[in-house]
Structure formats: C-alpha cells, structure tokens
Amino acid sequence: MAPIEPDPPVDPVDPADTGPAARARYLDEVMAEIDAEVRRRRASGDLPAGLERELDELFLEFSPVGLHGRARLRETLALVDGSAYVDTAVPVASQKAVGSYVKRLIRKAIGWYVGFIVHQIVKFAWSVSRMFHVVVDHVEGLEAAVESQRTPELPASAVPVADPGSSWWSGAAVDALAGVGGRVLHAECGNGALLDVLIAGGVDAYGVDPTESVIEPAIDRGLDVRAESVLGHLEVVADEALSGIVLSGSIQWLHPNERDRLEGLVTSRLAIDGVLILHSATPESWTAGSSHLVSDLAPGRPLHAGTWSHLLAQRGFRPTALLYGGEDRRLVQVAPSNADADAINAAIDVVNTLLLGPGEYLLVAVRER
Amino acid sequence: MTGVHQFVPALLPRDATGDHTLALRETFRSAGWESEIYVEAAHDELMDKATYFERYPERAEPGDILLYQLGTASPVADFLLSRPEPLVLDYHNVTPASFYEGWEDHTSEKVALARSQVAALAPLAVLGIADSAFNAAELRRLGCRTTAVVPILIGRDGWVDRVDERELSRLSADHGTATVLLFVGRISPNKAQHHLVEALWLYRRWYDPAARLHLVGPAVTASYVDAVFAFAAELGLEGAVRHGEHLTPAQLAAWYADADVFVCVSEHEGFCIPLLEAMESDLPVVAYSAGAVPETLGDAGILLDDKRPSLVASAVDRVHHDPVLADRLVAAGRGRLEQFGAAATRARFVEVLGALAAGRGVGG
Numbered sequence: 001m002a003p004i005e006p007d008p009p010v011d012p013v014d015p016a017d018t019g020p021a022a023r024a025r026y027l028d029e030v031m032a033e034i035d036a037e038v039r040r041r042r043a044s045g046d047l048p049a050g051l052e053r054e055l056d057e058l059f060l061e062f063s064p065v066g067l068h069g070r071a072r073l074r075e076t077l078a079l080v081d082g083s084a085y086v087d088t089a090v091p092v093a094s095q096k097a098v099g100s101y102v103k104r105l106i107r108k109a110i111g112w113y114v115g116f117i118v119h120q121i122v123k124f125a126w127s128v129s130r131m132f133h134v135v136v137d138h139v140e141g142l143e144a145a146v147e148s149q150r151t152p153e154l155p156a157s158a159v160p161v162a163d164p165g166s167s168w169w170s171g172a173a174v175d176a177l178a179g180v181g182g183r184v185l186h187a188e189c190g191n192g193a194l195l196d197v198l199i200a201g202g203v204d205a206y207g208v209d210p211t212e213s214v215i216e217p218a219i220d221r222g223l224d225v226r227a228e229s230v231l232g233h234l235e236v237v238a239d240e241a242l243s244g245i246v247l248s249g250s251i252q253w254l255h256p257n258e259r260d261r262l263e264g265l266v267t268s269r270l271a272i273d274g275v276l277i278l279h280s281a282t283p284e285s286w287t288a289g290s291s292h293l294v295s296d297l298a299p300g301r302p303l304h305a306g307t308w309s310h311l312l313a314q315r316g317f318r319p320t321a322l323l324y325g326g327e328d329r330r331l332v333q334v335a336p337s338n339a340d341a342d343a344i345n346a347a348i349d350v351v352n353t354l355l356l357g358p359g360e361y362l363l364v365a366v367r368e369r
Numbered sequence: 370m371t372g373v374h375q376f377v378p379a380l381l382p383r384d385a386t387g388d389h390t391l392a393l394r395e396t397f398r399s400a401g402w403e404s405e406i407y408v409e410a411a412h413d414e415l416m417d418k419a420t421y422f423e424r425y426p427e428r429a430e431p432g433d434i435l436l437y438q439l440g441t442a443s444p445v446a447d448f449l450l451s452r453p454e455p456l457v458l459d460y461h462n463v464t465p466a467s468f469y470e471g472w473e474d475h476t477s478e479k480v481a482l483a484r485s486q487v488a489a490l491a492p493l494a495v496l497g498i499a500d501s502a503f504n505a506a507e508l509r510r511l512g513c514r515t516t517a518v519v520p521i522l523i524g525r526d527g528w529v530d531r532v533d534e535r536e537l538s539r540l541s542a543d544h545g546t547a548t549v550l551l552f553v554g555r556i557s558p559n560k561a562q563h564h565l566v567e568a569l570w571l572y573r574r575w576y577d578p579a580a581r582l583h584l585v586g587p588a589v590t591a592s593y594v595d596a597v598f599a600f601a602a603e604l605g606l607e608g609a610v611r612h613g614e615h616l617t618p619a620q621l622a623a624w625y626a627d628a629d630v631f632v633c634v635s636e637h638e639g640f641c642i643p644l645l646e647a648m649e650s651d652l653p654v655v656a657y658s659a660g661a662v663p664e665t666l667g668d669a670g671i672l673l674d675d676k677r678p679s680l681v682a683s684a685v686d687r688v689h690h691d692p693v694l695a696d697r698l699v700a701a702g703r704g705r706l707e708q709f710g711a712a713a714t715r716a717r718f719v720e721v722l723g724a725l726a727a728g729r730g731v732g733g
Contacts, residue, residue: 023668023701030671030687030694037683046575052677055567058603062596064471183674226677233675238658241674 039224049212049219049227056232073136080132084125086118152297168325169362170194173246173277174201176321176364180243180275187230188249192218195225203244208233231258234265244275252280255299267315270367276317278308278363285329285359305361316369326360372403373434373457373722378443380411380419383618385521385642386461390438391418392522393459396715400723403430409443422448429454434726436498437490439463442483446490455495457725458513461521462504462639462661463487468559473590487511496725498718500640501661517721520709521640529649532626533619540583540627543611547579548572548689551628551652553621553643554635555586556594556612561657561676563597564634568681570604576686582606585613585624625650630685633657634676641665645709648702653695655684669702 041047064076088111092103174197177184182204189195189207191214198205206224209215218225226233230251245266254262266276281302287295303311309319330352333345375394381387390406397404405428411419420428422445433454437445440461449456463484469477491497492512498519499505505516540549550569554560562584569582582601588594601610613624625631631647631654638660645665647654654670656662663672671684688695707713 020668023697026697027668027671030691031673034671034680034683034687037687038677038679041575041679041683047571047679052567052679055570055678059563059567059596059600062599062603064592064596236677237675241658 035224039222042219042224043222049215052226053228053232073139077129077132077136080129084122084129086122086125088114088118151299167279167360169279169323169360170197172321172323172362172364173279174198174203176275176277177201177203177205177244177246182243182271183241184244184246185233185237185242186246186248187233188251189218189225190214190249192221192223192225194246194248195223196221199223205244209249231261231265234262234269237269239268240271240274242269242274243271244277245270246277246279248279250298252278252302253286253294253298253300259300263311263315267317267367272367272369274367276312276365276367278365279360280305280308280363281326281360282324282357284355284357285327288329305363308363309365312363312365316367317365318368319363319365321362321364323362324358324360325362326358328358329356330358331356372405372430373397373436373726374403374405374407374425375436375438375459376407376422376425376445376449377438378409378441378445380406380408380415382412382414385523386438386440387412387415389459389522391415392711392715393436393718394418396522396718397722399715400719402726407445409445425452434722436722439487439490440483442479442486446486450489450493455725456490456493457496457498457722458487458490458494458508459498460487460504460508460639461500462507462637464557464559464637468557468637469590472558472593476590496721498721501664503661503664504639517717519717519721520714521642522711522714522718523642523645523709528618529622529625529646531619532622533617534623536620536623537626540623544579544581547581548577548630548685549581549583549628550630550632550685551583551585551624551647552632552634553585553624553646554633554641555589556584556597557590558593559637560586560635562593563600564676564678564681565632566597566601566604566606566610567678568632568634568676568685569609570606571678572682572685573606573609575682580609582610583613583624583628584610585616585621587614588612621646622650625652628652629689630655631670632681632685633662634673634681635659635662638662638665644670645706648699648706651699651702653688653698654702655681655688657681667701667705667708669705670698 038047042049064079090103090107092100092107094100094103170193173194177198178201180203184198184203184205186194186198186205186207188209188211190209192207195205195207195218206226207215207218208226208228208230210227210229212227215225215227230247247262247266251262270276283302283304286302305322309322312319331348333348334341338344375390377386377390379387380390394404394406406419407422407425408419409422425448434457435449435452435454436457436459437449438459438461439446440463464480466477466481466484469480487508488511491508492514494508494513495515497505497508497513497516499508499516500519500521502518505518508516550565550572552560552562552565556562565582565584569580573580584597598610598612601607613620616624625646629652631643631652633641633644633654633656635641635657636659640661644654644656644662648669654666656666656670656672657676658672658674666672671688673680673684688698
C-alpha cells in the first residue's frame with residue numbers, strides 16, 4: 001500500500017501556548033487533519049464506498065435479532081435449539097497441575113446432582129423451543145399472506161437522481177447556512193454539487209447518499225461523501241453534533257414511519273440554534289411531475305410545506321423561511337380584453353389553487369429546543 | 370445528632386458505586402454527621418459495614434436525610450417511596466432499555482424497571498446529585514426540581530503506580546511491538562465494542578497489521594459477547610482481540626500500562642470512569658462524543674463526532690504516532706484529573722448536603 005502524503009500544516013499552533021483556547025484550536029486542527037486523512041484514504045481507494053456499512057451489516061449477522069432488527073426467525077430459532085442443550089462435562093483444564101485433578105474430582109463427585117438438575121433444565125428448554133417452532137410456523141404463514149398484498153418496491157432505476165446543486169434553491173441554502181459554526185450534513189447529496197457551493201461559501205459540509213454510483217464524482221473531487229442512507233448515518237452521529245442539515249431527494253417520499261424516525265434523529269443530532277433546510281416537491285406537482293412508477297410505488301408522498309412546518313414546530317423548530325420555485329405549471333390568465341375574462345380567470349384561479357402551482361419548495365427552520 | 374444515611378441496592382468491593390458509597394460514609398462522618406449504609410444485599414467482605422434496608426424504620430431519627438445511590442432496579446426504591454424523610458438521589462445513570470432489546474430481554478426489562486423507578490423518585494427528591502451534567506439533565510427531565518453536579522468519588526489513590534509487573538510482562542510478550550488499543554468497561558451493546566473491532570480491522574489494514582484490541586471488563590451480556598468475538602473471528606481477528614476480566618487493581622493497571630491508546634466508542638455513558646483511569650495511566654484517549662463523555666474527557670482526548678471505523682482508526686494512528694499530540698493530551702488529562710480529585714469532590718458533597726442539612730437540622 002503506497003504511503004499517503006499528509007496535507008501541509010496551515011498556521012500551526014504554538015506548542016508552547018497551552019491555554020484553553022489554544023488547546024481547543026489545536027485539537028480542531030488535529031481533527032481536521034484526521035478528517036482529511038480519511039478523505040485521502042477514500043479517494044485513494046483504500047476505503048471503498050459502502051465498506052463501513054457492510055461491516056455493520058456483517059456484525060448484525062452475528063446478533064440474535066439479525067439484520068436491522070428484523071428477526072430472521074429460523075436462524076434465531078436455531079440459536080435457541082443450539083442453546084437448549086446443557087453440557088454437564090465441565091472443563092477441568094487448569095493453569096496449576098493440581099487444579100485439574102481437583103476440578104475432575106469435584107465434577108465426578110457432584111455429577112449425579114448436576115445431572116439431575118440439568119435433565120430438568122433441558123426438558124424445560126426443549127418445551128420452550130417446541131413452542132417457538134409453533135409460533136414461527138404461524139408467523140411465517142402470516143408473512144406469506146401479508147406479502148401477497150404488499151406494494152412492490154420502487155425499482156432502483158426509477159428513483160430520480162439527486163442533483164440539488166444545479167437547482168434554483170442552492171443560493172438560498174447557502175445563505176441560510178452561512179455563518180453556522182460546525183459541521184453541516186447534506187442528505188441526499190447526489191453528485192455533491194451543493195456541497196461544492198457550500199464549501200466555497202465557507203461551510204464545513206459533508207454529504208451522504210445511498211446510491212454509490214451517484215457519489216463517485218463527488219469522491220473523485222475529494223469531497224467528504226459517504227455511501228450511506230441518511231437514517232443509517234444519523235443513527236451513528238452524536239447528539240447535537242451537527243450545526244446544519246439539508247434534506248433533499250427521496251427523503252421527501254419516505255414511508256411515514258421512516259419520516260417520523262428521521263424527524264426524531266434530525267432533532268436530536270442538530271445543535272440548538274442549528275439550521276434545518278428541507279427541499280421537497282409540492283404535492284400538487286408530485287403526480288404530474290414524477291414518472292408513473294415513482295408516483296405509484298414510492299413508499300410515501302411529499303407533504304405540503306405547511307404540514308412540514310407543523311411537524312417541525314412540534315419537534316421544537318421555528319420555521320424561518322419558505323420559498324417556492326421549480327417548474328411553475330400555473331395557467332396564465334386571459335387578457336381583460338376577452339369578453340369572458342372574469343369568468344375564465346376565476347376558473348383558472350380555482351384550477352391553479354387546487355391542482356397546479358410551483359413545483360417545489362424550500363423550507364428553512366431553526367431548532368429552538 | 371441526626372444524620373445522612375445512604376441506601377444502595379448492592380454494596381460490593383472493588384466496584385465503583387461500592388467504593389463511592391464507602392468513601393461518602395467516611396466523608397459524612399468526618400463532617401460530623403451520623404452516616405450508615407443500608408442495602409438490599411452486600412458482599413461478605415463488606416457485610417460489617419452495611420445494614421439491610423428493612424431495618425431502617427426502627428433506627429430512623431427525626432431530621433434524617435436519606436441518600437439513594439441510584440444505578441439499578443431495586444426494592445430499595447419502592448421502600449424509599451414510602452418514607453417521609455427528605456430524599457436525595459445520587460444518580461449514576463441507568464442504560465436505556467433499547468440498547469438491550471433483542472440482545473438480552475431480561476436485562477432490557479430490568480433496566481426499564483430501573484428507569485421507571487428513577488421517574489417515580491425524581492419528582493419526590495429534594496435534591497438530585499448527578500455525576501455529570503448529562504445525568505443531571507436526565508433527572509431534571511424526570512421532574513427533579515433541584516440538581517447539583519458532583520463527580521463520583523474514586524477512592525483508589527495511587528493504584529496506577531502499583532502495576533502488576535508479571536501481568537505486564539505477560540501482555541508485552543504476547544503482542545511484542547504491535548499497537549495496542551484498549552477499552553475498559555463491561556461488554557455490553559451500549560458500549561459498542563463491535564465498533565472497536567471494526568476500527569481494529571481497518572487499523573490493521575492501513576497502519577499496523579499486527580495491532581491488537583484489548584477489551585477489559587465483565588462479559589455481562591452473553592449474546593452480545595458471543596457476537597463480538599464471532600464477528601472478530603469472521604474478520605480474521607481471532608487472536609487480535611483479547612479479553613480480560615476479574616482483574617485486580619494492579620492487573621488492571623498493567624493492562625493500562627501495556628496499551629498505546631485508550632479508545633471509547635460507547636453510545637451511552639453517564640460518566641465513564643475508565644476515561645479518568647486512562648488519564649491517570651498517562652494513556653492518550655480517542656473517544657466518541659456520546660452521553661457524558663465530552664464533559665468527563667474535556668480537552669484531554671480526541672473527541673469524535675461520529676464513529677465510523679475509518680475515523681476511529683485514523684484518529685488512533687494520529688494519536689499513536691504524533692508524540693506532540695500524545696504529550697499534550699496526557700498533560701491535559703493530568704489537569705483534568707485535578708478537577709475530579711477526591712478532596713474537591715468530598716468538599717462539594719459536604720457543601721451541597723450541608724446546605725440541605727442546615728435547613729433540616731442535620732449536623733454535629
């Protein structure tokens with residue numbers, strides 16, 4: 001493995017200065033260098049995208065609950081069956097010569113007693129195990145019935161690729177985040193275009209996106225971008241560690257359960273006075289603007305901006321800005337010279353209000369508690 | 370003369386809460402107060418220092434203050450709920466049940482019961498003493514009106530200098546010059562030792578193929594312990610992850626002395642005494658910022674905002690191979706230890722309880 005050259009130090013802290021401010025600045029510099037080292041490793045191919053997530057998933061295979069907490073019943077049951085046998089042949093190895101002899105003597109002396117107890121324990125364990133086998137049979141039958149009624153998953157090829165930096169709202173996002181002191185997360189960051197703009201604006205930004213192929217250009221540019229889902233990533237971020245969070249992409253059509261989880265995680269991971277930016281399609285544009293596959297099979301639906309404001313207010317956020325943009329599909333009113341202008345325009349107003357309108361919105365909120 | 374009496378579910382030797390309780394008793398007696406320890410259970414070694422809590426009513430005196438060492442579920446909590454004396458909680462935190470769900474359901478139920486007992490006691494307490502601001506905030510959220518942050522008393526002065534040299538030689542001979550990452554704490558889902566295994570795997574790929582991870586602490590959650598070591602074996606780390614438990618203080622000092630970096634990626638800590646032990650052992654610290662870890666560690670270690678194995682591995686390497694950084698962290702650790710010194714902590718306990726006692730007529 002080729003050694004990786006470190007970044008040259010920038011304005012190093014005087015080692016003789018040991019005051020609290022100097023210590024904090026020094027540690028900040030060290031942290032920045034550690035972050036840079038990880039980015040270099042990622043860019044060099046030492047840290048393939050998704051590797052760390054794969055490690056977590058591999059560990060979960062050894063847990064009794066299986067992947068993501070969803071019990072793999074048969075495997076869990078196999079663990080129960082395997083544990084139901086109690087071995088009475090206690091190991092007698094010892095570091096001391098006499099120890100092994102004494103242990104063997106004790107084992108032999110109380111073997112009849114232990115055997116009697118163990119026989120009952122094993123009998124009980126097997127009874128419990130048999131009961132679980134019956135339960136698992138029932139559960140699998142239920143799962144088969146439910147599965148037949150499940151909405152098929154949205155094909156990966158149909159999921160729109162996030163390209164938030166080229167959108168109308170990137171300037172407003174940068175303005176809202178200018179001056180925040182700490183780290184800012186962009187989920188889902190796509191090719192990292194918004195990250196470029198944020199970093200150019202002095203924001204300490206990084207991104208996550210579950211689609212590995214999409215983030216490759218961002219990694220190639222040396223950005224700190226990780227192939228992770230926003231929920232998976234926020235689970236391992238410390239409380240109040242982020243100063244800003246930008247939510248975009250498929251987050252807007254999360255399943256209601258996942259959206260609720262996301263709200264909780266965003267609230268706890270964002271510092272007090274932290275800024276949350278949410279970009280979403282309007283519900284009115286959702287059906288017309290999305291492919292039929294996306295609009296029919298997505299797990300959830302975009303919410304109105306007012307609904308998000310309400311949900312966020314319940315979590316302790318204060319909405320500070322709401323901007324509309326994107327494709328405006330409202331019908332243009334007819335000229336007053338038209339004899340029927342009043343009637344036609346009144347009808348157009350109704351149609352515009354109920355069915356059409358701006359395609360997207362950007363909601364900015366500040367966490368107050 | 371009336372007094373401040375402590376209630377504790379279990380009084381155990383060589384145990385943080387046990388040491389704390391015994392040290393407090395001496396502190397209170399030195400302040401001129403009567404002070405006894407009432408327990409649900411006690412180790413044989415300490416039975417002469419404790420009385421079963423059911424016997425307190427026959428010894429109660431007007432003006433008594435009852436101090437409950439709260440860290441686990443116990444019938445002592447129900448007993449205290451029924452007592453008329455002013456109650457002070459000394460809160461050491463209870464791990465949320467969610468950490469044990471799926472791993473060990475009976476433990477999950479036990480900690481859920483403990484947290485419900487905290488919730489019942491907190492609004493009734495005249496004072497909540499907490500090891501950390503993190504714990505104090507939890508008490509306030511549960512309805513405790515007045516809280517004070519006073520660290521836990523660690524009564525093992527000089528333990529770090531009494532290293533078991535034979536243990537140290539055995540450890541050194543086992544790994545030679547390889548980098549040793551150390552974590553001390555019970556092996557339990559909230560301590561997230563599996564993330565340390567991931568960090569070790571990456572550290573070996575990037576920096577030192579012979580590096581070791583030493584995990585010291587009781588293996589309390591059997592299914593999690595099995596998973597951690599099976600996971601390590603799957604990653605080819607079978608001999609690289611070592612486990613030590615039932616260590617004497619001198620043996621523990623040897624494990625600290627043998628290590629290169631103390632690494633903590635716990636997801637929930639109410640105080641984290643091993644951070645202080647690492648500081649006492651002049652061992653640089655890399656830690657994930659969760660629970661009370663940031664306030665215990667201060668600037669005496671590298672504090673990580675997330676614990677991706679790449680970040681942990683990179684931070685460990687930086688600390689291990691940058692002597693200037695390591696020296697500064699160790700120096701900061703020594704300064705940090707002074708803030709948690711036993712004398713200052715004892716004085717603070719007497720101060721906060723003295724203020725309360727003055728209003729209740731307690732004192733010599």
